[in-house]
Amino acid sequence: MLDVSLKHRFAGFDLDVAFAAPKGLTAIFGRSGAGKTSIINAVAGLLQTDYAQVTLDGVEISTLPTHLRNVGYVFQEARLFPHMTVQRNLKYGSWFRPKAGRDFDRVVALLGLEPLLARAPLHLSGGEKQRVAIGRALLSNPQILLMDEPLSALDSPRKAEILPYLERLRDEAGLPILYVSHALAEVARLATTMLVVEAGRLRRIGPTAEVLSDPSLANVLGLRAAGSLITARLVAQEDDGLSRLETAAGPVFLPRVAASLGALLRLRIPAQDVMIARQAPQDISALNVLPVRIEALRLGEGPGAILTLALGEERLLARITQRSVAALGLAVGQEVFAVLKSVALAQGDIGG
Known part of the structure; x- marks a missing residue:
């Protein structure tokens, strides 16, 4: 269980949220500028907020420096090392946590990376790059995985390619995932829990099916997408x-x-x-x-x-x-x- 309580004042914008996310994939949904990325950056320690209390499995991590929080982070862009093969990019994830290297074969199988191991990032599609980035994050042996719009830079065919792997990750990785997205179809397909943020405030959190079928949220979710x-x-x-x-x-x-x-x-x-x-x-x-x-x-x-x-x-x-x-x-x-x-x-x- 992840418990989060954050407060931060930006120029013309206040973030004030508190929520508990269970195991599984919790999607943070909202329009651009709602505060979604700020939330996971604060959990990761990349954003120093005015107030933060972040507890993971009963241990407060908000007082720890970023490198000791044991989180895996997948950004919008894969950010792979271009001079390394896929295999070396993956193994870099376990560089500072050697025990995680024992999970190499499991992660490779989970994400279908076997045919890609000898390739350089230059020769990968966008979806393949994101799968490698996810594998590298998993091989750092994190207690929680943070994903910031990981499909936003992909076209529709590449999204269709990677979605089944994200479903498998949700079901088999065995760790909580915070997943930022403004794409409702993506959230509906992946999320077990859904958190709706509007202008820095929490509007609703609950099982995805219940949140999506709440008519009071239609304007926030978007009438055409509701x-x-x-x-x-x-x-x-x-x-x-x-x-x-x-x-x-x-x-x-x-x-x-x-x-x-x-x-x-x-x-x-x-x-x-x-x-x-x-x-x-x-x-x-x-x-x-x-x-x-x-x-x-x-x-x-x-x-x-x-x-x-x-x-x-x-x-x-x-x-x-x-x-x-x-x-x-x-x-x-x-x-x-x-x-x-x-x-x-x-x-x-x-x-x-």
Whole structure:
């Protein structure tokens, strides 16, 4: 467990946050300038704040100099040594902590680095460089891993390349990870816990699915990006190229999902891609129609409204117009149908 309490006054900006992050991947989400990087820099000791109390597994580290805090840090750019091979870059991570070198083979396998060991950084893609940077940080044998927008400099194909390795890192590394990002799809796919920061203040922290489905955060998360996270099990690969996944409210059909049958997946569903029907629709092209119950209805200051829909123990958000709310006579407690398009879910919104 990581416990953090920070206060710092910048020119025209005050940072004042306190939170506890459990094991797993805790994403610090917010818009540019919200204070995300300042938080992890303070945890690492790279930023000397007016007040800091940082405790890791019951030991206060905020009084220690940076080099004694035993944190691994992955920056936006890989920052590899250009004159060293991948293997030498990795082994540099354990230079000051030789015992960590015993984990070399495990880290190489975890991040799929075996084919890259003899290469120089010049001959690596952006995603490969970031995987090497993560491996180097892990081989310093840290108690916590800090990652500052590690995918922000990558294009979409390179992000798709590295995301499965980050999922594996989250599940198998066995140490807490603080992950800074302003990309909601990335956070939804990776984070077990989500921390939302706005103008230097903590707006919300909790399990990622709960935070994403909180309609009061829609403006902070971004109306176009707001959505929810549900779990689904892959149960069949259909002959027509679709995958059938089972959710708490019924089946969902998506373009072919590259996963093993039986795999439990996380689906991020943007609120703007959810339509509402009072009756089960007939003769429509949309394949995914889920029976749900309206749990909450929040009217916006403009023409929009956000509905919180219950499907079993999970929640789905829908963003529609207030005119539609009135025309359909929607109200809390009603049983309705959520209509999703199969093609609305991008492959980047599906994770393990």
